[in-house]
Amino acid sequence: MEIPYFYREIETAPRAQIEKIQLQRLQEIIDCALQTPFYKRRLTKVGINCGKDLTTLEDLKKIPFTTKDDLRQNFPTGMLATSMSNVVRIHSSSGTTGVPTVIYFTADDLEKWTNLITRSIVATGATKDDIFQNMMTYGLFTGGLGLHYGAEKLGMTVIPIGGGNTARQLQFMQDFKTTVLHVTPSYLLHIHSKLEELGFSVDKLSLKKAFIGSEPHSERARKKIEELYHIDAYNSYGLSEMNGPGMAFECVYKDNMHIWEDAYIPEVIDPATGEVLPDGQEGEFIATNLIRKAMPLLRYRTRDLTHLIAEPCRCGRTHRRLSRIVGRTDDMLIINGVNVFPSQIEEVIMKIPEVGTNYLIQVEKAGALDKLIVKVEIYSKMFLGEAKQLDMLKGKIRDRLRASITINANIELHEPGTLPASEGKAKRVVDIRTEM
Numbered sequence: 430m431e432i433p434y435f436y437r438e439i440e441t442a443p444r445a446q447i448e449k450i451q452l453q454r455l456q457e458i459i460d461c462a463l464q465t466p467f468y469k470r471r472l473t474k475v476g477i478n479c480g481k482d483l484t485t486l487e488d489l490k491k492i493p494f495t496t497k498d499d500l501r502q503n504f505p506t507g508m509l510a511t512s513m514s515n516v517v518r519i520h521s522s523s524g525t526t527g528v529p530t531v532i533y534f535t536a537d538d539l540e541k542w543t544n545l546i547t548r549s550i551v552a553t554g555a556t557k558d559d560i561f562q563n564m565m566t567y568g569l570f571t572g573g574l575g576l577h578y579g580a581e582k583l584g585m586t587v588i589p590i591g592g593g594n595t596a597r598q599l600q601f602m603q604d605f606k607t608t609v610l611h612v613t614p615s616y617l618l619h620i621h622s623k624l625e626e627l628g629f630s631v632d633k634l635s636l637k638k639a640f641i642g643s644e645p646h647s648e649r650a651r652k653k654i655e656e657l658y659h660i661d662a663y664n665s666y667g668l669s670e671m672n673g674p675g676m677a678f679e680c681v682y683k684d685n686m687h688i689w690e691d692a693y694i695p696e697v698i699d700p701a702t703g704e705v706l707p708d709g710q711e712g713e714f715i716a717t718n719l720i721r722k723a724m725p726l727l728r729y730r731t732r733d734l735t736h737l738i739a740e741p742c743r744c745g746r747t748h749r750r751l752s753r754i755v756g757r758t759d760d761m762l763i764i765n766g767v768n769v770f771p772s773q774i775e776e777v778i779m780k781i782p783e784v785g786t787n788y789l790i791q792v793e794k795a796g797a798l799d800k801l802i803v804k805v806e807i808y809s810k811m812f813l814g815e816a817k818q819l820d821m822l823k824g825k826i827r828d829r830l831r832a833s834i835t836i837n838a839n840i841e842l843h844e845p846g847t848l849p850a851s852e853g854k855a856k857r858v859v860d861i862r863t864e865m
């Protein structure tokens with residue numbers, strides 16, 4: 430296979446060269462960070478008064494972690510490293526508690542981010558001849574505008590449709606012969622359950638690829654998307670604090686995501702102790718942004734759980750890979766003392782052929798105990814059969830779940846397209862234990 434590159438020299442650079450770039454950029458970004466009241470306090474406290482005070486990458490460990498709370502406490506400008514007149518764009522996320530966080534970009538920061546996105550798109554084998562339907566929300570969320578500019582830079586034909594309105598999405602795919610989608614995996618799965626009802630058929634579409642990301646999903650969900658739409662689906666990872674998408678992306682081999690190490694320093698730590706873990710060991714992903722000068726973020730605690738893969742990839746890129754995100758430190762459920770990630774449940778149920786494209790996990794109190802209810806959509810033809818068959822299917826799902834997560838779940842079966850669906854990030858878990 431001919432491997433497509435956007436910036437071959439950097440993408441395939443020897444480790445020593447990548448580390449040289451990292452150290453040089455780290456020194457520069459520290460000088461920028463020192464312009465902010467927040468990092469001035471933090472860095473001088475540990476004896477760092479200028480970038481050159483770090484002489485090796487190992488010195489990074491001297492810098493304390495930055496957290497989401499730091500961002501909130503310094504809202505709106507406590508972490509801005511330049512004057513507002515140099516800022517050309519902001520992005521913001523409201524988070525769950527309602528206290529917003531904000532990210533600033535200079536024109537040069539945006540250009541660097543855009544290049545990373547173009548690089549990521551090229552790595553999947555997409556080209557300027559593709560018709561790109563960007564189904565992520567445009568606006569303060571980084572998913573829409575981020576991919577938009579990267580795709581335009583490559584010269585793709587961009588349809589900036591944004592999120593939602595399933596009938597219109599399908600109509601555009603059909604009318605413009607869309608070949609590449611950017612979409613959350615949950616929404617793409619949901620669309621499939623509506624397709625026939627809305628008068629469309631996969632065979633009449635021209636889809637080849639989808640970039641799926643912005644939310645956790647299992648390998649099985651990816652496979653399901655690929656089978657249902659007859660396409661290749663590539664995992665895309667990023668978070669707004671680190672710019673957004675374009676941080677880590679799968680290449681043509683779809684074997685975990687290359688993290689662009691000339692732009693980010695990735696680390697994985699034990700979330701309880703903060704100790705840096707070796708490659709291959711799972712923990713919390715920590716990222717240092719080396720390219721955003723308007724607002725540097727050093728050793729940011731993402732709360733995402735993953736590990737780094739150092740083994741070379743068949744594509745020849747030397748940048749390490751980030752393994753599929755297992756979940757977030759804050760989305761682990763503890764059910765009667767057992768730790769479970771929603772993605773573990775997804776992996777089990779999506780393997781069962783009768784199971785459709787959407788599900789919901791509900792946790793309630795039943796007396797002193799916790800009760801897990803898994804609601805799954807199944808294909809409508811199942812409801813035409815005998816009730817006994819449905820009971821057997823429930824039993825099968827329950828048994829498979831018990832074998833995997835050791836919890837006895839109550840299973841509910843639902844018609845396709847009837848469980849709540851989101852056009853962006855899915856809300857897969859309803860935990861009503863505290864409300865009852």
Ligand code: AMP
Nearest residue numbers: 642643644645646665666667668669754
């Ligand atoms: P936001 O800052 O709103 O873009 O959200 C970023 C968060 O979305 C990350 O910290 C992850 O928890 C999640 N996320 C983004 N992309 C992925 C992905 N490919 N797989 C799993 N989770 C993801």
Ligand code: ZN
Nearest residue numbers: 680742744746
């Ligand atoms: Zn690769």
